[in-house]
Amino acid sequence: MSIEDLPPHGADRTGQPVLEVDELTVTFTRRGEQSTRAVDGVSFAVAPGETVGLVGESGCGKSVTSLAVMGLLPRRGVQVGGSVRFDGHELLGASDRTLRRLRGADMAMVFQDPLSSLNPTVPIGTQVTEVLLEHRDMSRKEAVDEATRLLDRVGIPDPARRLKEYPHQLSGGMRQRALIAMALACSPRLLIADEPTTALDVTIQAQILELLKELVVDTGTALVMITHDLGVVAGLCDRVHVMYAGRIIESADRHELFARPRQPYTGGLLASVPRLDGPRGAPLHPIRGSARDVIPWAQGCAFAPRCDNAQDDCLTEVSGSTVPLEYDGPGRELRCRHPLSYPSTPAGATASGAAR
Amino acid sequence: MTAVPAETPPADPLLRVEGLQVHFPIKRGLFVDRTVGHVRAVDGVDLSIERGSTYGLVGESGCGKSTLGRAVLRLVEPTAGRVVFDGTDVASLSGEPLRTIRRRMQMVFQDPLGSLDPRQNVESLLSEPLHAHGLGGGKQGIAERIRTLLDAVGLPSAALRRYPHEFSGGQRQRIGIARAIALEPDLLIADEPVSALDVSVQAQVVNLLEELQERLGLTYLVIAHDLAVVKHISDVVGVMYLGSLVEQAPSEVLYAEPLHPYSRALMSAVPVPDPVVEETRERILLAGDLPSPANPPSGCRFHTRCPWRQETRCDDEVPVLRELGPAHLVSCHWAEEIRDGVLRPRSAEEVAATMGVSVRPTGVGDIESDALVQGIDAPIERT
Numbered sequence: 176m177s178i179e180d181l182p183p184h185g186a187d188r189t190g191q192p193v194l195e196v197d198e199l200t201v202t203f204t205r206r207g208e209q210s211t212r213a214v215d216g217v218s219f220a221v222a223p224g225e226t227v228g229l230v231g232e233s234g235c236g237k238s239v240t241s242l243a244v245m246g247l248l249p250r251r252g253v254q255v256g257g258s259v260r261f262d263g264h265e266l267l268g269a270s271d272r273t274l275r276r277l278r279g280a281d282m283a284m285v286f287q288d289p290l291s292s293l294n295p296t297v298p299i300g301t302q303v304t305e306v307l308l309e310h311r312d313m314s315r316k317e318a319v320d321e322a323t324r325l326l327d328r329v330g331i332p333d334p335a336r337r338l339k340e341y342p343h344q345l346s347g348g349m350r351q352r353a354l355i356a357m358a359l360a361c362s363p364r365l366l367i368a369d370e371p372t373t374a375l376d377v378t379i380q381a382q383i384l385e386l387l388k389e390l391v392v393d394t395g396t397a398l399v400m401i402t403h404d405l406g407v408v409a410g411l412c413d414r415v416h417v418m419y420a421g422r423i424i425e426s427a428d429r430h431e432l433f434a435r436p437r438q439p440y441t442g443g444l445l446a447s448v449p450r451l452d453g454p455r456g457a458p459l460h461p462i463r464g465s466a467r468d469v470i471p472w473a474q475g476c477a478f479a480p481r482c483d484n485a486q487d488d489c490l491t492e493v494s495g496s497t498v499p500l501e502y503d504g505p506g507r508e509l510r511c512r513h514p515l516s517y518p519s520t521p522a523g524a525t526a527s528g529a530a531r
Numbered sequence: 532m533t534a535v536p537a538e539t540p541p542a543d544p545l546l547r548v549e550g551l552q553v554h555f556p557i558k559r560g561l562f563v564d565r566t567v568g569h570v571r572a573v574d575g576v577d578l579s580i581e582r583g584s585t586y587g588l589v590g591e592s593g594c595g596k597s598t599l600g601r602a603v604l605r606l607v608e609p610t611a612g613r614v615v616f617d618g619t620d621v622a623s624l625s626g627e628p629l630r631t632i633r634r635r636m637q638m639v640f641q642d643p644l645g646s647l648d649p650r651q652n653v654e655s656l657l658s659e660p661l662h663a664h665g666l667g668g669g670k671q672g673i674a675e676r677i678r679t680l681l682d683a684v685g686l687p688s689a690a691l692r693r694y695p696h697e698f699s700g701g702q703r704q705r706i707g708i709a710r711a712i713a714l715e716p717d718l719l720i721a722d723e724p725v726s727a728l729d730v731s732v733q734a735q736v737v738n739l740l741e742e743l744q745e746r747l748g749l750t751y752l753v754i755a756h757d758l759a760v761v762k763h764i765s766d767v768v769g770v771m772y773l774g775s776l777v778e779q780a781p782s783e784v785l786y787a788e789p790l791h792p793y794s795r796a797l798m799s800a801v802p803v804p805d806p807v808v809e810e811t812r813e814r815i816l817l818a819g820d821l822p823s824p825a826n827p828p829s830g831c832r833f834h835t836r837c838p839w840r841q842e843t844r845c846d847d848e849v850p851v852l853r854e855l856g857p858a859h860l861v862s863c864h865w866a867e868e869i870r871d872g873v874l875r876p877r878s879a880e881e882v883a884a885t886m887g888v889s890v891r892p893t894g895v896g897d898i899e900s901d902a903l904v905q906g907i908d909a910p911i912e913r914t
Contacts (some may be wrong), residue, residue, distance in 0.1 A: 232729040332819065332883060346820045347592075376591035376756065378817045381800035382879070385816060403730060406802025410809035429806045447734035449763035451786065451801050452808060459763065461734030465699040 192220040193397040198257035215421035224395040228412030236421040280310040283358035287370035289350035293342040300338030348379035420477035437514040484513040544579035551612035572598040574774035585751040587765030637711040641723035643703035647695040701732035780859040818883035838876035
């Protein structure tokens with residue numbers, strides 16, 4: 176599968192992608208049970224200053240992808256295949272030492288739940304300075320000064336006092352900021368944000384998103400944004416990959432994707448979200464069924480059981496091959512045999528049958 | 532308080548909440564629990580819901596919207612105020628009359644798995660309320676009724692023998708809704724009915740709620756933090772901040788022109804799934820976090836984060852809900868000036884700089900505030 180063309184947008188591009196993920200597969204195995212393939216041949220690349228979004232509903236494999244990239248999956252019971260290259264260096268199978276040197280310094284991650292990803296028994300300051308002491312040759316005093324500066328930069332008021340406080344003393348938004356400050360401590364070249372705003376209120380979410388946006392523009396960090404919120408994607412990401420049942424089913428530039436979704440799933444997602452700027456009383460068009468109603472990719476398109484466009488050849492049995500991710504116009508890729516067509520169909524008019 | 536006779540004309544609102552307060556005591560002490568203060572979860576809310584309409588209550592976490600919903604059902608005891616349901620003051624009832632009136636007001640909870648007993652199958656879950664209220668007419672009648680209920684919420688009758696864990700999130704929420712409408716209530720309070728569900732399933736449940744309302748003539752109080760969902764299903768929307776209502780208006784009016792600074796910020800913070808809209812619209816970023824409801828700011832509760840704050844009236848004087856348009860209530864001293872563009876907002880950094888970290892006591896007379904008192908809201912230099 177080809178790595179897609181670099182997007183037209185991006186603040187600071189040197190041409191070489193920071194992160195290249197190629198045919199990544201993650202399989203969870205357990206004795207006595209059938210193995211589960213959570214990620215199934217996912218490929219994408221992120222350039223400096225670019226924001227790439229991985230979008231999908233719960234269980235589509237987006238978080239497992241991010242954990243695999245960071246090398247944070249447990250060794251036992253997990254098989255990771257394919258290739259993950261950071262700056263051209265292969266990360267899969269790299270030694271713990273190499274990974275430990277990279278993580279925190281060159282690549283960092285912001286998790287969804289800030290309370291469970293901070294150590295509750297250690298003050299914030301110690302947790303932020305730990306990264307600095309580990310990766311940047313700093314004395315303790317320098318590290319504390321730097322940590323104060325970092326907390327100030329992410330918008331935590333009175334940072335010197337906050338450094339001495341424990342995670343439970345901070346509010347949710349503040350904890351997430353502290354987590355971002357830790358991730359930014361060594362000016363990483365790659366930041367993976369896994370649902371960074373899902374646990375937060377909308378006004379705080381707006382603050383955090385603004386912060387991430389600034390970061391990408393100012394430092395040219397490559398950002399991978401993992402989210403289920405299409406609104407967040409619309410405002411932040413340059414390029415969007417929509418995932419379903421472990422595979423990328425559509426990727427496109429965000430303007431293209433929102434204006435003309437081609438995969439019926441993407442179209443269905445957009446049609447089922449009520450919009451703040453839409454007229455009141457406009458009916459929602461949900462996708463029927465739930466994310467449980469999938470068939471294995473080997474048997475055909477996993478979305479076929481819920482898809483209104485599905486036809487017989489969506490199944491492998493009929494067409495003789497699985498549905499491939501194919502070139503679909505400049506900068507777009509699509510995994511679908513019966514995509515939505517334009518302009519005959521208006522956006523999102525697909526999922527018409529209201530599911531019962 | 533005396534109960535108003537039940538035979539009021541149907542033109543009256545189904546539910547009227549007057550000056551409702553719910554305060555939770557904060558207890559300290561090793562041997563003797565001393566009350567050292569109160570969390571003012573709900574602090575004086577008035578609202579009324581017309582029959583057959585949907586009232587949407589929005590606000591951020593900790594603003595007291597869930598507590599308000601629970602206080603209406605007397606799941607938490609109100610500290611003060613009246614909840615008049617169909618002419619009867621619920622807050623003054625107890626024992627059997629309370630139990631009877633609860634049949635007519637039911638609740639749908641946020642977490643469908645947590646609110647369904649994992650050891651009861653669907654049949655038992657749905658027949659329990661009927662048994663409890665002696666309704667349904669015997670074994671045969673109840674079985675018949677349950678089948679109709681399942682049909683109404685779009686579940687197969689094969690679901691009867693199954694347990695909650697065997698269903699997906701959307702289906703569980705359908706069971707929760709079926710249980711709530713089993714007693715044919717008049718008022719349904721839905722506390723975050725879709726926020727635990729995936730996007731594609733959310734729309735199914737929202738459509739189901741709308742369909743049931745149309746068919747059964749239900750009145751809804753929908754509590755949610757998702758403004759887009761609330762806008763979609765509500766006729767009237769109330770915005771809560773720190774325990775009190777800051778704005779209430781018909782849904783279209785509120786979303787077209789929010790007048791309270793907090794509503795404005797809230798609306799502008801919601802991401803819209805359209806890149807073109809996202810790039811052009813302006814965002815009002817708020818400074819800081821929600822203040823503690825145990826120690827709410829003086830005057831207008833929003834003044835610590837408000838980009839339009841004016842010295843010193845906002846700090847000293849509690850604004851009341853005023854009617855600015857037809858059925859459009861706002862509690863802001865400067866709502867007209869803000870609407871007409873007389874006052875300009877300051878950026879979040881400036882608000883943070885003037886307000887500092889903690890909520891300062893009122894009446895601080897430094898140079899910055901002097902400039903503000905003179906009426907011109909000039910930007911303040913950060914030092």
